[in-house]
Amino acid sequence: MASGTRASAQGGSLHNDGRGVIESAFDLLDHVGALEPVRLLDLANASGIPRETVRRLLKQLIAVGAVSREGPRYRLGASLLALGARVSSERRLRVAARRPIAELASATGAAVQLSAMIGGEAVYLDAVDARVPFGVVAAPGAPVPPRTAAARALTELGSTAPLVDAGEVIADLSCVAVAIPLGNGVVAAVSTLVAGRRPPLGLLAATRGTGARIVGLLRAS
Structure with a gap:
């Protein structure tokens, strides 16, 4: 981290534009993860952030x-670990699906998408365009249109x-989708889109x- 994003050693204050607070928090989380279980004083020394700011x-x-606290020491908390596990599982899904969806697109000529629920919202994770593109873009991170397959x-x-x-959401375009169970009630989906x-x-x-x-x-x- 650049020293300009850290708290002032004299006043212990952070930039009031919001960026300093967020970057200092992430900097602190990096040190908690590397040193856990770690004391507040050691976090302040390692991060260069004033002790009272670290405490806050x-x-x-x-x-x-x-973050969780065990007496005078701190560890990464359950919500952060769960978020990390979710990101890891989505990356694992994308890696596993990359070749199959490319081969499906090649064999059928269809546009092929991989999607999943993230934060309660259906979003695309990956996509391969149709052999003859028809102007529908499923960019990674874009929401999956409601009511589609x-x-x-x-x-x-x-x-x-x-x-x-069958052309119910976008006229003259048909979509086929299949759920991919990931366990614990979580699913992803692979879908194909063709003209007609x-x-x-x-298909x-x-x-x-x-x-x-x-x-x-x-x-x-």
Whole structure:
């Protein structure tokens, strides 16, 4: 961290534009993770942040579950560890799915998307464009449109059959989606999008097969 983002050693105050507080908090979390269980004094010495500022930041981080306290020592909290696990599982999913969705797109000519629920919102994680692009972009991080087959696959828990949107959301475009169970009631989805009011039967089978392949790769990893 640049010294300009740290608290002033004389006054113990942070920049009031918000950036100094956030960057100091992340700097502090880095040191907690590296030194845990760690005392407040050692955190102040390691981070260069004044002791009273460290104390104030720790109280705020404890309040949101990012840090936990055991007597005079501090550790990373459960909410931060859970967030890290979620990010790791999504990265693992993207790695496992990358080749299967590319091969599905190549074999069918369809646009193929990988999506998941993040923070209660359905978003795209990865996408491969159609052989003949038709102008629908599913950029990673973009929300999955509601009522589409992909959105329903993420929210209709327990569904294992392919879900179809036959031109019901976007005229003359059809979508097939299959849920990918990740455990603990969490699901992702692989979906295919083609021009036409009804997807070919082969697309349903291909999409379902790719979903099963991704599940197998996740179990084997």
